Amino acid sequence: MSEQNKVYNINETASIADPGPLGLACFALTTFCLSLVNAGIVAAQAEMFVLMLALVYGGTVQIFAGMWEFKKNNVFGATAFSSYGSFWVAFALYVLGASSFGWFEAYTPAVAMFLIAWTIFTAYMWIGTFALNNGLLVVFTLLLITFILLDIGHVGNPVFNKFGGYFGLATAFAAWYCSAAGILNTVFKRTVLPMGPRQ
Numbered sequence: 001m002s003e004q005n006k007v008y009n010i011n012e013t014a015s016i017a018d019p020g021p022l023g024l025a026c027f028a029l030t031t032f033c034l035s036l037v038n039a040g041i042v043a044a045q046a047e048m049f050v051l052m053l054a055l056v057y058g059g060t061v062q063i064f065a066g067m068w069e070f071k072k073n074n075v076f077g078a079t080a081f082s083s084y085g086s087f088w089v090a091f092a093l094y095v096l097g098a099s100s101f102g103w104f105e106a107y108t109p110a111v112a113m114f115l116i117a118w119t120i121f122t123a124y125m126w127i128g129t130f131a132l133n134n135g136l137l138v139v140f141t142l143l144l145i146t147f148i149l150l151d152i153g154h155v156g157n158p159v160f161n162k163f164g165g166y167f168g169l170a171t172a173f174a175a176w177y178c179s180a181a182g183i184l185n186t187v188f189k190r191t192v193l194p195m196g197p198r199q
Contacts, residue, residue: 016071021182023065023081024139024175030058030088032172038150039165051092059089076128087118112154119147134196135178142171 033050036042066082094114126140146167153161181193 016068018182018186019065019068019072019081020074020077021179021186023062023069023077023085024179024182026057026062026065027081027084028172028175028179030054031168031175035146035165035168035172037165038161038168040162041165047095051095054088054092059085059092061085062088076125076132080125083121090114112151115147115150115154119144119151122147135174135181137196139171139174139178142167142174146171 030050030053033042033046033053037044037047037050062081062085064085066078066080066085069077069081072078091114094111122140122144126137126144129137129140146164149160149164149167153159153164177193178195181195184192185195
């Protein structure tokens with residue numbers, strides 16, 4: 001085998017670190033901050049900080065995590081992180097444009113359309129977690145409920161947005177748990193935080 005082929009084979013089989021804990025942390029932190037606003041725990045003016053997080057950490061960095069999941073040959077992680085990272089970027093761009101040009105009230109039905117579409121995506125990703133582990137099953141169950149509540153809140157019953165905020169907080173903590181499990185179980189080389197028997 002030539003030296004060039006040897007180098008190629010080494011690079012082809014080279015492993016990378018698990019991007020899952022990073023992607024989950026990006027998702028959890030941004031969801032946590034927006035959900036505080038949705039639940040009415042933090043003033044709506046804090047949304048500008050959420051948008052910055054959505055563009056950088058929840059959006060861009062999470063998309064990177066999704067791309068690295070492709071390298072790990074993890075179709076679920078790649079699809080989830082790339083998609084939800086794009087969700088955050090799209091959300092931030094919409095709200096920034098709406099606040100700059102006064103579109104927010106006029107285009108409220110478009111927000112409902114946006115959320116319902118993401119509910120459909122989340123529903124089949126939730127089914128996918130049945131074959132993974134209990135940690136991710138909990139995350140996606142809570143996320144699906146969150147989207148459904150926000151859907152109802154944006155089609156005519158705004159009080160459900162507050163309920164969606166509280167379920168969003170639960171979703172964030174569940175995602176943080178899974179992220180922490182991925183970190184701590186790796187660095188301690190034992191199960192510190194169990195993820196369930198589906199692994």
